[in-house]
Amino acid sequence: MNQKLILSSVSIAALLCSACSAPTLVGRPGLAVYENKPLPEPVREDLVIPPRPYVLGPSDNLDVDVFGIPELSKSVTVDLTGKIALPLVGELKVSGLTTSELTAVLVTKLRQAHVLDPKVTVNIANAASQIFTVDGSVASPGIFPLSGRMSLMRAIAKAQGTTEYARENYVVVFRTVQGQRYAALYDLRAIRQGLLDDPEIFSNDIIYVGDSQARRLFRDVITAAPLITTPMLLLLR
Known part of the structure; x- marks a missing residue:
């Protein structure tokens, strides 16, 4: 249902302030949270990513x-x-x-x-056959080689990170297993804060980062703000 929203310069400023609030890192089982002090130094085993057997394919x-x-x-x-x-x-x-x-x-x-x-x-x-795809609201979408183990956060970093319009709570990973297609929805914000594990990415996975139309509309409002002399009536879904 459509809702009418009146945005004035005051409400725009309020939205800006709320968007700038810093996230809080929340502990969970298996996650030790440190505040304003150094993390423990890794031991030798922590510096090496456990290998995964590479399976040969076309173009290798x-x-x-x-x-x-x-x-x-x-x-x-x-x-x-x-x-x-x-x-x-x-x-x-x-x-x-x-x-x-x-x-x-x-x-x-x-x-x-x-x-x-x-x-x-x-x-x-x-190695040319092991690849994954990153699409959607990332800076450099494309097809990337999969060398060693890869996580969702690292895969998105390969695509130069998300854009300012990314819907980071709507990141979908598509995967085919024995002919059956699967899709999983992830929230990057929760992964960054340690609330969720960073899932592993495999060859032929397709990662899609959603786009926030609301953020694009907000950008347009901010761009037009100097021209606004009276409250403006917008129609949002």
């Missing part, structure tokens, strides 16, 4: 090295069908495998091709 560049046999050592790119081709091995589907799993497969294939005790190393020269 691989360096395959067979020790002592340079003619079998190649730099290859996973094609759009998820396959590579190597001497003595032929065409091989690698999409969905880790480098360790691919190494084991290559050792088996080379033994079948009568290579005695092959020693194979597979390294990722350029």
Whole structure:
């Protein structure tokens, strides 16, 4: 239902003051809150993000090295069908495998091709298949590579943060699991204050940051404020 709201220069100033109030950090189970004193220093284990196995996919560049046999050592790119081709091995589907799993497969294939005790190393020269998307009210929306572990806050920071018109309590993450699409709604303000955990982002996730039309309208009102000599009647939804 539409509501009529009268905005005068006084009410505009009041809104500005209320918007400038600082958030309060609230403790919750598992969160220790410090006020005006240094945080504890991290130990060595805290400085390393726990690894997640990288799954190969199209456009990944691989360096395959067979020790002592340079003619079998190649730099290859996973094609759009998820396959590579190597001497003595032929065409091989690698999409969905880790480098360790691919190494084991290559050792088996080379033994079948009568290579005695092959020693194979597979390294990722350029990881291009693991990506996530950030769209909506962020400074630089786009598609970004997923290297290592990624959280929602870090993903939005990759997109240069939210804009002044972002609706930070309406951030949606879309994900597909075994053909089923899921969507989860998050509140960045609560995550920043430690009220909610910062969720992990996975490959192919799509993050959408909502837009606040009310903030855009408020901006327009402030821009027009010098022209206002009498209270102005606005119609808001």
